[in-house]
Amino acid sequence: MRRFAALYAQLDRTASTLAKREAIATYLHDAPPADAAWAVYVLGGGKLRRLATTTEMRTAAQQATGFADWLIDASYQHVGDLAEAVALLLPPGDASLADTPLHVWMDDWLPALGKLDPPARLTQLQAWWQALSVEQTFLLNKLLTGALRVGVSRRLVVQALAQWSQLPTDLVAHRLSGDWQPHAAALATLAEPPTDDEHLSDRPYPFFLASPLEQAVETLGERAEWLAEWKWDGIRAQLMRRGGEARLWSRGEERLDGRFPELESAAAALPFDGVLDGEILAWNAAGHLPRAFTALQKRIGKLKPGAKLLADTPVRFMAYDLLEHDGEDLRQQPLHARRERLADLLREVSPALMLSPALPATDWPALADEREQSRARQTEGLMLKKLDSPYRVGRKRGDWWKWKVEPYTLDAVLIYAQLGHGRRAGLYTDYTFGVWDRGHLVPVAKAYSGLDDAEIATLDQWIRSHTLERFGPVRSVEQVHVFELAYEAIQRSSRHKSGVAVRFPRILRWRTDLAIRDADKLDDLRRLAMD
């Protein structure tokens, strides 16, 4: 744990991507391979199955410190991170377990903790805390309760691995995709020389991700050089068929096996092997349209959907790319060639597998007109893809653009505020906004992002001096400030007091020019949600 804690400290102490990459590469070089494998896993965002609940951690901390529950909670609210608050509250340990290697913790000790009954779990946790330094206790708590969040992206881990192994980043990214398991042997495999058939291993290809189009569309050059499609609002996925067996991988590189049986059986019935990139959509067959994302959500959570759900909420796979065909990796071929082959292959297959249509508009203005239909089509806008481009790895600008429609907006009044977490710990940054309903402001959206640091600081000060009531970490505030919120969709909802659910709300701007009577009315939002 000592060496990994030192790496963590190094990563935490610099904002420089280069310095972080160096630090990880050096660690990979120096650490025992079994430790390095775990470091790759957790830095890349991998988590252990939850081994102790946050309540257990609080209780253990309460017992170890003798502090009252409310004092533990107040400290957590102040720090904004339970793992860190607990580490700071405990009496410092003697670091006698500091030299136990990371892999022993991860392979043996932590999984064993999960198997204990709750009282024994608390005792074990406290024994560890007594034997670790503050920094190591913090890391242990982090590993037990979730992700590390140390400003290291998956991409950065891939780059560090590439530096360490002297292999191309795209190859390393592919080898790390899917459910890569953190063992010494798996780490060694990452660094082996490439072979011709390794793409056929049981792994998804790293997804190519589009960037938002911020410049004028005309700057992209000739319309004829670009493929234009709808930007589907579903789950990005790779549908894989190899040796007749179907498999579905999400964009988070998790297997979706069992969740979408109609897609798996449609893929199994294909007359060819291959890997399709596309979007899972809840489908309205009568309207020839996707349904709202909320419909799809019913399916996402269901591991084994029943007959009724399958009948009520059927899904389809909207394919837009072909990455592999009968064992051949096509990613370096130009998009137009991949598309042609994909169109041919999908000509006579199950209707559950569809080809994402190319939009016919022949010039940019006509395409811009078409984009205006996005909402009516239940899509988020357009995708523009360079026809001669390969299928790249990760978010590389230039060949794939998402040209989304403008978001909906509403004006709402700040009514509650709560302390933020992480980088915003100790500041009131989590806001609840209300709109008018029969003379009262009722909560309709929560938003955490959209203000700059100066605005956050100003608002934080204002909130502290204009608090009406406190409910634990939440404060109600004087109803004064109006904000313009952007959002992606609005739906009726029986789970929300307001009767509507607003999807992905965020703050567009602080409307100091508006008074609270200018805020929107709930009735109008309900009407929008009905359409």
Place this chain on the structure above:
Amino acid sequence: MRDDLLQRRSEGLYCPAGDFFIDPRWPVERAVVTHAHGDHARIGNAGYHVAAAGAALMRQRLGEDAVIETHDYGAAFVLGDVRVSMHPSGHMLGAAQIRMEHDGRVVVVSGDYKREADPTCEPFEPVPCDVFVTESTFGWPVYRWPPMDDVIADLLAWWDDCARRGVPALLFCYALGKAQRLLAELALRCPDRVAHLHGALLQPVQHYRDAGITLLPTAPLEEKVGGGAMAGELVMAPPSAANSPWMRRFVTASTAFASGWMQVRGNRRRRGFDRGFVVSDHADWPGLLRSVADSGASRIYVTHGDGDVLTRHLRELGHDAMALDALGEA
């Protein structure tokens, strides 16, 4: 609630029996000032009482014409019907707690204080009293200061690392008190090194030297000097310089902030400094509890921002504690 030794007024904390204010916000006739920081020592009062050890710093802040009476620590003087004395609070050079005695009753106002050793000032002196008014800047149990030896060792390791990488080590800290404490701690460990100072630190550093305190050798940072010339050097500056044009020459520098707030990772990341060194001139949680216990007071008032947590905890420990705000305004 009436109290002839303590009232809250819009100008600040007032002692009726002695007719004086402690650290008044607005100009009054008679001010007793705990220490020379700007939020405590304000210009415009007709007369001041301060601790002798901080006289030069006070003069610097309050101006040539200010009427200042100085008092040795522990030496009693009389204001109105009150016997007043000033006692070291350990916060910075010349910082004092104010002891007030009237009709056999003793009130002590702590001002800002810490319990850790500090080579630049007298240590905190526990003063027995009936009523103790304590600060609570760091009134959460997550604040427990690390040993200064560890902090300075970290700081030196960071400085050496900057030297290896050929970049300036740019350390932000409050210009008065914190900067001198760090320079004094460094002088104990590496007396041959030199720190380069932002203009705002020059005068306070001179005052400390004049008071006979040994600090690390320092050099003023030349107006025009570029960051390149400072590669591997320690440069100290006030936090306000971090977002000023002054920073432009230091684009490659590694930055650090020395403050008690650096104990919490979220603060460190939000401020955007590469490193945070946990050094505070305020009491940590154990220091607050210890000082309350040492006072033996039967009534505790808690001042400063969000004192709710400390107040509630003291009440649960059996103290008659309340927020100073509860004293009501006269």
